[in-house]
Amino acid sequence: MDFSRETQPKEYYRKFLEKDCRPDGRKLCEFRHTTLTPGLISSAEGSSLVKVGDTIVICGVKAEVGKPTELHPDQGIIIPNIELSPLCSSRLKMSSEEVECLCTTLSDLLKNSKCIDFASLCIVSQKYCWILYCDMYCLSLNGNLFDALVQSLVSALYNVKLPLVVFNEETEALEIDPKSTWSLTIPRIPVACSFATVDQTVLLVDPDAEEEAISDSILTVIALDDGQLCGFYKSGGSPATPDMLDRCMKRAHARGNEVRAQIRQSPSSNKR
Amino acid sequence: MKESSVIVSIYGPGEFTSNQEQPIEVCLYGCSSPAAISRFLLQIIDQVILHNQVPRSTIRISVQTIQEGGSLLSTCINGATLALMDAAIPLRYLAAAVTVALVKEEIVIFPTKAQEEEASAVMTLVFNNIRMELLACECNGLWQPAEFHRCLDTAKTAVSDLFNIYREKMNKKLSLS
Numbered sequence: 001m002d003f004s005r006e007t008q009p010k011e012y013y014r015k016f017l018e019k020d021c022r023p024d025g026r027k028l029c030e031f032r033h034t035t036l037t038p039g040l041i042s043s044a045e046g047s048s049l050v051k052v053g054d055t056i057v058i059c060g061v062k063a064e065v066g067k068p069t070e071l072h073p074d075q076g077i078i079i080p081n082i083e084l085s086p087l088c089s090s091r092l093k094m095s096s097e098e099v100e101c102l103c104t105t106l107s108d109l110l111k112n113s114k115c116i117d118f119a120s121l122c123i124v125s126q127k128y129c130w131i132l133y134c135d136m137y138c139l140s141l142n143g144n145l146f147d148a149l150v151q152s153l154v155s156a157l158y159n160v161k162l163p164l165v166v167f168n169e170e171t172e173a174l175e176i177d178p179k180s181t182w183s184l185t186i187p188r189i190p191v192a193c194s195f196a197t198v199d200q201t202v203l204l205v206d207p208d209a210e211e212e213a214i215s216d217s218i219l220t221v222i223a224l225d226d227g228q229l230c231g232f233y234k235s236g237g238s239p240a241t242p243d244m245l246d247r248c249m250k251r252a253h254a255r256g257n258e259v260r261a262q263i264r265q266s267p268s269s270n271k272r
Numbered sequence: 273m274k275e276s277s278v279i280v281s282i283y284g285p286g287e288f289t290s291n292q293e294q295p296i297e298v299c300l301y302g303c304s305s306p307a308a309i310s311r312f313l314l315q316i317i318d319q320v321i322l323h324n325q326v327p328r329s330t331i332r333i334s335v336q337t338i339q340e341g342g343s344l345l346s347t348c349i350n351g352a353t354l355a356l357m358d359a360a361i362p363l364r365y366l367a368a369a370v371t372v373a374l375v376k377e378e379i380v381i382f383p384t385k386a387q388e389e390e391a392s393a394v395m396t397l398v399f400n401n402i403r404m405e406l407l408a409c410e411c412n413g414l415w416q417p418a419e420f421h422r423c424l425d426t427a428k429t430a431v432s433d434l435f436n437i438y439r440e441k442m443n444k445k446l447s448l449s
Binding site for chain 2: 097100104108112217233234238249
């Protein structure tokens with residue numbers, strides 16, 4: 001029996017990389033099979049289950065009416081929260097601070113990409129606004145958590161249906177009309193695409209857990225519809241050539257188009 | 273760097289006790305988002321230090337923020353590299369970081385806090401001194417790929433100035449002793 005996969009993972013991988021393929025049969029630039037199931041949680045205002053190979057993330061959006069922040073009195077609030085329990089992976093080593101960093105990154109991403117009109121979530125300036133709590137649970141982790149998180153968050157928000165709320169100025173109360181619902185306008189959808197660099201020159205798209213362990217560094221590109229980028233993260237590691245950066249951006253755009261088509265054509269979004 | 277200033281101190285190479293998980297430890301004091309900065313810093317320093325020259329040793333890097341303004345992340349990285357050189361810890365190469373902001377289509381190097389908030393994109397780019405290769409980066413905001421290349425080129429010029437500053441500082445320090 002060949003134990004080199006466990007004892008010498010990098011050597012094992014190099015044998016495959018010489019032939020331009022990977023142990024799971026994928027090409028270097030191929031993503032794992034991605035499925036998107038929106039509206040799975042009927043009690044949530046919006047939800048989505050994303051499977052990127054074996055990495056499974058479910059996102060549920062619960063809406064609440066609350067007071068807007070002092071800094072942005074005319075805007076609603078979206079709070080992403082990530083739960084990574086030992087359930088998802090036996091080799092999970094993320095501290096709670098790192099998970100908090102991820103939450104902040106996702107929250108900044110929603111603001112920077114301008115994909116959500118926060119002003120539309122405001123009901124009455126300075127008094128009432130929608131607060132959307134987006135809880136993401138990782139059910140299974142086999143590498144590339146970030147891409148799955150971004151995809152589940154954005155597709156869950158795409159499928160959110162909020163009841164129409166009107167502020168009655170005479171009674172100074174909010175009136176909810178549960179029969180009429182509205183969806184968030186998301187004109188541009190950010191899509192994350194991660195790469196792992198191995199041996200300083202080889203670029204692997206959508207690394208799984210094994211590949212992340214042998215990689216020198218991880219690159220993540222977040223692309224929008226119109227060709228703009230709204231995030232580019234490279235962890236400290238092997239140096240990247242400009243050619244490599246170009247290849248990453250190009251692949252990220254192609255991947256972005258595929259994922260956006262998936263989100264826009266998903267079943268419950270046909271009612272929009 | 274303009275608005276931000278940090279003091280970086282290095283303790284090491286020291287004894288590696290069994291209850292420590294990582295040989296390199298980064299501690300940040302006095303800044304508002306320590307977790308994000310320390311993770312980024314740790315990954316860069318991990319690559320820069322020649323581990324086989326300091327086996328079974330711990331290196332503890334403490335970053336004390338004196339003033340938090342714009343470009344804090346790159347200030348921490350530059351401070352850490354200078355401190356590592358001062359401590360004479362064997363390094364693979366030197367790392368220097370530059371923060372570049374796109375403010376109304378103009379590229380600003382080492383933006384202030386006000387400029388960062390106004391900017392459409394803020395990028396922290398870390399280069400090494402061998403062939404000016406990009407080691408790490410963290411870019412947030414909204415920009416076109418062509419603008420990214422412009423920022424990279426501007427950052428490379430700024431970084432080569434930084435490396436000259438490093439060389440001057442080391443020359444000065446070594447000439448006194």
